Amino acid sequence: MGRLSRRAFALAALSTLAMAGDAGAASARRPRATTEMRGMWLATVTNRDWPSRTGLTAAQQRAELFAHLDAAARRRLNTVILQVRPTADALWPSPYEPWSQYLTGTQGRDPGWDPLGTAIAEAHARGLQLHAWFNPLRVAVHPDPSRLIASHPARRHPDWVVPYGGKLYYNPGLPEVRTFVLDAMLDAVAKYPIDxxxxxxxxxxxxxxxxxxxxxxxxxxxxxxxxxxxxxxxDNINRLVRDMAARIKQIRPGTRFGISPFGVWRNASTDPRGSDTRALQSYDEIYADTRRWVRENWIDYICPQLYWHIGNSAADYAKLVPWWADVARGSATQLYVGEALYRAGDPAQAAAWQDPAELSRHLTYARDHPEVRGHVYFAAREVAADDFGAMARVVADHYQQSATPPR
Structure with a gap:
């Protein structure tokens, strides 16, 4: 290669700098990926989101459900995560567990239609994926087994149940419990084309x-x-997760498996592999080894609930996103981020949540971490109403174009 004169070298250097500047500007202008998770949770427990109350007619329940699906599509979301087994019950005709009380007000009463089957068909008709959300171990949000329908499995097997904190739970330390709850949930997987x-x-x-x-x-x-x-x-929870993943693949190979855990695995003060946080630790306190599930590729996606604002002193969103990105890097598990839309504008929350742009800043920050493949919002009621304007700001800043969910 021939030698360059000082002038030629300087011109070449300036050209390189200009090209780098153009590349930086292009990067700043780069549109959002057209493949990303844009989801919302649609909670049924205690009629949080839907149905708005018990005792509605089947037609009224359907109309409310369709309105939530329409709101998701209008916000250019692409996935609805519908809670179909909130308390050891079912939003589909199940041979294992009773109809949910949150439909009719009476546990075990047939609502006169198939909410899960209808939700899947109507979501798909709107271009939305439908993820079926199951609570594996919660039996009731009250402590009284006698309030359960007489045929309820928890009544027939009282030794399976542990009362705790004013609620009832199945005991995951019993192998027969783990087998039963998997069978009950997988009934829906076998019957319906759940995404x-x-x-x-x-x-x-x-x-x-x-x-x-x-x-x-x-x-x-x-x-x-x-x-x-x-x-x-x-180990009991690991077995539940690992066995669920394996059985889904056997029954319906195209159906994915995801979990939205508490956002802190362990604090770095406890474990050097943990995050720079000072919060409850899911590994130690609810026995969920979420990091292992990702690193060993047991699940298809993880969506940690990072329900804190940027700058939170105990659990900073801006510290947890890179921590989870590092956990997901190199694994086959996709990373989405759970977002606390419900906190936006709540006067009981910190000052950061009084700014409608806080959630939009979350998405802007997460864009610097390519492992983050999208976001999920809690919850549907706020997505639809958006009284504070935080969801509208997210859509305006980040969702100008439609996107397909990752596969």
Missing amino acids: AVHFDDYFYPYPIAGHAFDDDEAYDTHGGAFSNRADWRR
Whole structure:
């Protein structure tokens, strides 16, 4: 290669700098990916989002459901995560568990239509994916087994149930419980073309001071291979997750499996692999080893609930996004971020949430982390009403074009 004169070298250097500047400007102008998760949770427990109350007619329930699906499409979302088993019950005709009380007001009463089947068909007609959201272990949001329908599995197997904190839970330390809840949930997978199965953050219950989850007998019977109860409990949840993933692939190979756990695995002060946070640790306190599920590729996607604002002193969104991106990097598990739309404009929340642009800033920040493949908003009621304008700001800033969900 011939030698360059000083002038030629300077011109070449300036040209290189100009090209770099153009590339930076092009990067800044680069449109959002047309393949990304844009989802919303549609909660049915305690009639949080839908139906708006119990006792509506079938036609009224359908009309409300369609309105939520229309709102999702109008916001250019592409996925609805519908809660179909909120409390050991069903929003489809199940041979395992009763019809949900949140439909008619009476557990076990047939609502006169098939909500899950209808939701799938209507979502697909609008170009939306439908993820079926199951709560594996929660039996009731009250402590009284006698309020359950007489034929309820928890009534027929009272030894499966642990009361805790004013609620009832199935005991995941019993192998027969894990088998039953998987069978009950997979009935829907076998019957319907569900795009994905979805678990949220409820595994062992969140700890309450002064309360103990009474699984002594199960631990004595089944925990012999473990040196401590915490490892045994984590193994119970790991088995539930791993077995669910395997059975979905057997029954309906095209259906994905995702989980939206609590946003902190462990704090760095506890484990150097953890995040720079000072928050509840899902690994230690609800026995959910979420990092392992990603690193060992047990699930197709993970959507940690990062329900904190940028700059939060205990759990900073801007510290947790890169931590989760690092966990997902190199794995086969896709990373989405759960967003706290419900906090926007709530006067009880921190000052950051009083700015309608806070959530939009979350998406802007996450764009610098290519492992983040999209966002999911809690929840449908706020997506539709958007009294504070936070969702409209997200759409205006980030969702000008439609996008297909990742596969």
